[in-house]
Each structure stands twice: as structure tokens, then as C-alpha cells.
Amino acid sequence: xxxxxxxxxxxxxxxxxxxxxxxxxxxxxxxxxxxxxxxxxxxxxxxxxxxxxxxxxxxxxxxxxxxxxxxxxxxxxxxxxxxxxxxxxxxxxxxxxxxxxxxxxxxxxxxxxxxxxxxxxxxxxxxxxxxxxxxxxxxxxxxxxxxxxxxxxxxxxxxxxxxxxxxxxxxxxxxxxxxxxxxxxxxxxxxxxxxxxxxxxxxxxxxxxxxxxxxxxxxxxxxxxxxxxx
Amino acid sequence: xxxxxxxxxxxxxxxxxxxxxxxxxxxxxxxxxxxxxxxxxxxxxxxxxxxxxxxxxxxxxxxxxxxxxxxxxxxxxx
Numbered sequence: 441x442x443x444x445x446x447x448x449x450x451x452x453x454x455x456x457x458x459x460x461x462x463x464x465x466x467x468x469x470x471x472x473x474x475x476x477x478x479x480x481x482x483x484x485x486x487x488x489x490x491x492x493x494x495x496x497x498x499x500x501x502x503x504x505x506x507x508x509x510x511x512x513x514x515x516x517x518x519x520x521x522x523x524x525x526x527x528x529x530x531x532x533x534x535x536x537x538x539x540x541x542x543x544x545x546x547x548x549x550x551x552x553x554x555x556x557x558x559x560x561x562x563x564x565x566x567x568x569x570x571x572x573x574x575x576x577x578x579x580x581x582x583x584x585x586x587x588x589x590x591x592x593x594x595x596x597x598x599x600x601x602x603x604x605x606x607x608x609x610x611x612x613x614x615x616x617x618x619x620x621x622x623x624x625x626x627x628x629x630x631x632x633x634x635x636x637x638x639x640x641x642x643x644x645x646x647x648x649x650x651x652x653x654x655x656x657x658x659x660x661x662x663x664x665x666x667x668x669x670x
Numbered sequence: 671x672x673x674x675x676x677x678x679x680x681x682x683x684x685x686x687x688x689x690x691x692x693x694x695x696x697x698x699x700x701x702x703x704x705x706x707x708x709x710x711x712x713x714x715x716x717x718x719x720x721x722x723x724x725x726x727x728x729x730x731x732x733x734x735x736x737x738x739x740x741x742x743x744x745x746x747x748x
Contacts, residue, residue: 504736511733540736547738554687594684594739620685 447474448667450660451488453518453534455480455509459496460531460643467643468492471660480512489667490527490571491518493534495587495641505548505590506536515541525670527571527663528635532588535627535637544628544637545603546595551588552620558587560652561640562614563626567607570633571666575658582655584645586618586626591639593621593628603628611638634666673747674717674726678735679710710740 450468452475454461465475476488480498485491499508509515515537522528522543530538538544551557562583565576576582595603600623603609611627619639627638642656680686689707696704713734717726726744735742 503733507733507736539738545738547736549684549739550687552685552687554691592685596683596738620687 447472448490448664449474449476449486449488450663450667451476451478451485451491453478453480453491453493453514455496455498455512457497457500458494458533460494460641461496463641463643463646464492464494464531467646467656467660470646471657471664473660473664478514480509480514483513483517485514485517485521489670490663491521491529492643493518493528493530493537494643495532495534498533498537501533501590504536504540505533506538506540509533509537510541519543522630522635525632525634527666529572529659529663530635530637531641531643532591532639535639536590538635538637543630543635545599546593546628548588548590548639549592549594550590551592551618556587556589557591557618559585559618561586561618561626563611563638563640564614565610566612567610567629567633569607570610570629570636570662572629572636572659572662573610574665575662581614582645582658583653584640584642584656585652586640588619588639591619591621593625593639595622600625606631608633610636611640672717672719672721674715675745675747676713676715676726676730676734677710677743677745678713678730678740679708679742681739681741684739 468475565580613624642659645651645656689709693707730742
């Protein structure tokens with residue numbers, strides 16, 4: 441139990457090959473939360489209230505991006521926590537891990553044009569009811585960096601229709617589609633809106649000095665709201 | 671001991687841009703008549719005799735392939 445005045449604790453997982461754990465921790469701190477480091481080989485979630493699975497190249501992307509990371513001891517705890525309603529966010533490689541472990545449907549495959557794409561990308565926020573998007577206005581357009589080689593979201597037509605029908609497409613590429621993702625999908629959520637995955641990097645858009653905008657902060661503010669109101 | 675081959679291929683409905691790039695390169699090489707290329711993976715496993723077919727299918731389905739996007743086939747070589 442945490443006292444009302446205590447700061448929300450958000451865990452950030454580090455796998456071998458993770459790159460963006462430091463930026464994710466920094467974003468959480470900027471949003472007013474306490475970032476807590478979680479280690480891939482340790483199943484202990486250290487009493488956190490929410491979890492970020494950050495970007496990078498866990499286990500060198502061997503086999504498939506996210507395919508080895510899903511078997512890390514910490515992931516078993518993440519799956520259990522998510523099933524209990526804990527907010528979980530997967531960014532880029534973290535999104536790939538959440539798909540591989542089955543918390544989110546679909547898969548991320550090689551970009552349509554085969555290039556590694558790194559650029560600032562406009563996204564449209566299509567669902568503002570999830571634990572990670574409540575701070576945005578419906579239909580808001582946000583500018584955050586995207587950087588990946590395997591970012592093309594693919595799922596069966598049936599799954600895509602379900603995602604659309606249930607409002608689980610949270611972020612959609614706006615302007616141009618950087619990787620050929622089906623239906624321009626940039627990010628999706630679990631049925632209860634607590635687990636969200638997206639390919640672009642909100643943790644790189646938290647202040648004018650280092651990013652194209654501070655539009656990414658809303659994702660972390662949203663989670664802190666969800667924790668406080670839980 | 672037995673040698674087992676697991677072939678993993680992108681499902682027919684999944685776009686395979688790497689295969690398309692290879693098909694395009696064949697044209698530039700001057701090869702005619704190849705209308706399509708699909709790129710997959712081949713795994714070779716050395717397994718004890720105690721590993722039965724059900725176990726091999728589990729390995730293919732839960733790790734070697736992502737069944738959202740890939741099909742797999744297990745073949746025992748002997």
C-alpha cells in the first residue's frame with residue numbers, strides 16, 4: 441500500500457541490448473513519477489505501479505525481434521501483472537516483445553521498403569480511454585520520433601477488424617506510413633486498455649532541447665493519472 | 671541422436687519484401703522466368719531419441735516460428 445502523497449512508481453525493464461531504458465526513465469521522472477529499474481533476469485517487479493518495456497535490440501533481435509526476450513524471467517511477472525490490470529507500455533522493441541509474449545495481438549515485421557527508418561513522425565491519437573492515452577484530446581495529432589527496421593504491423597484481417605471495431609487502434613500514422621503497417625497502425629491496446637504498444641518513441645519527445653516536441657509526455661502523464669485513480 | 675530440420679516460411683498472405691527484393695535482383699542478373707521468391711528460415715537441430723514429435727512441434731510452434739505470420743514444418747532426417 442502506498443500513502444496518498446507517495447510518488448507513482450513506474451518500472452523500466454532492461455534486457456541485454458535494450459537502448460532506450462534511460463530515456464524512458466527520464467520521461468517518467470519529467471512527468472512526475474519515480475522510475476524504477478527492472479532487470480530482465482529478475483522476476484521481482486519491486487512493487488511498481490506500472491511498467492514500461494523500452495526500445496532497443498533485446499538479445500540482438502536474434503531469431504525475431506522480441507522472440508528471446510519474451511522468455512526472460514521478468515516477463516512472466518509482467519504478464520501476471522498485466523492480467524491483474526497493471527498498466528504496461530511497450531515502445532518499439534518493447535511493443536515487439538509484448539506481441540511475442542501474447543499480451544497484444546499481431547506481429548511487427550520487416551519494413552515494407554526494407555530500410556531502417558528514423559524520422560519525426562506525426563501520429564493521430566484515436567483512443568483517449570486507455571491507461572496510456574487519456575491525457576490527449578480525441579483526434580489529437582502528435583509529433584514523435586520513429587526509428588525501426590521491423591515496424592510493419594501485421595495481423596489477420598479478422599484481428600484487424602476486431603482491433604478497429606473495439607477501438608483498440610490507439611495511435612495511427614498520419615501523413616505518411618513509415619513502414620507499410622496495415623491500416624497505418626502505429627499502436628494498439630489490450631481489450632481493457634491497460635496494455636499499450638506502439639512503434640514510435642514518446643520517450644524521445646519530452647522536451648524541446650532533445651526532441652521534435654514534448655508531445656510524448658502525455659503518454660507518461662496518462663499512466664500516472666491511471667495509477668492515482670486506480 | 672537424430673537430425674531434425676524445421677523450415678519456417680512467411681504465411682502466403684504475409685507480404686515478404688525481402689523475397690520481392692531477391693526476385694528483383696534476379697531480373698537484374700539476367701535470369702528470366704522466376705516470377706516469385708519467398709524468403710524463410712531453416713533450423714537444424716541435433717536431438718536425443720527421447721525427444722518425440724510432439725516436443726518438436728512445441729519447439730517449432732512456440733519459439734522457432736511466430737504463428738501469427740509464419741508457417742512451420744518439422745522433418746526428421748535419419
